[in-house]
Amino acid sequence: MELKVFTLRTCPNCPAQKRIAQKVAKDFNIKYMEIDIGTPEGRIEGLMHQVISTPSIAISGEVIARGRLVPKRELEDEVKKRLGK
Structure with a gap:
């Protein structure tokens, strides 16, 4: 399983989304890509x-x-759903 975050340098919400996604990927031991x-x-x-x-x-x-x-909670729920948890 891999988690991809699509970003843009000028995106104001991207830094926060990257931090959330990196944490979730680490917590669930899944591949993270930006x-x-x-x-x-x-x-x-x-x-x-x-x-x-x-x-x-x-x-x-x-x-x-x-x-x-x-x-974060929504992203965790989406990952759990796909992991069958």
């Missing part, structure tokens, strides 16, 4: 997930939020 959609590679990855706003989050390829800050 994708900057401001880079050519990140833009391609974002388009593959239909992400055009930040912060956005995908868990194992499924986008669970676009353009909003996902609270």
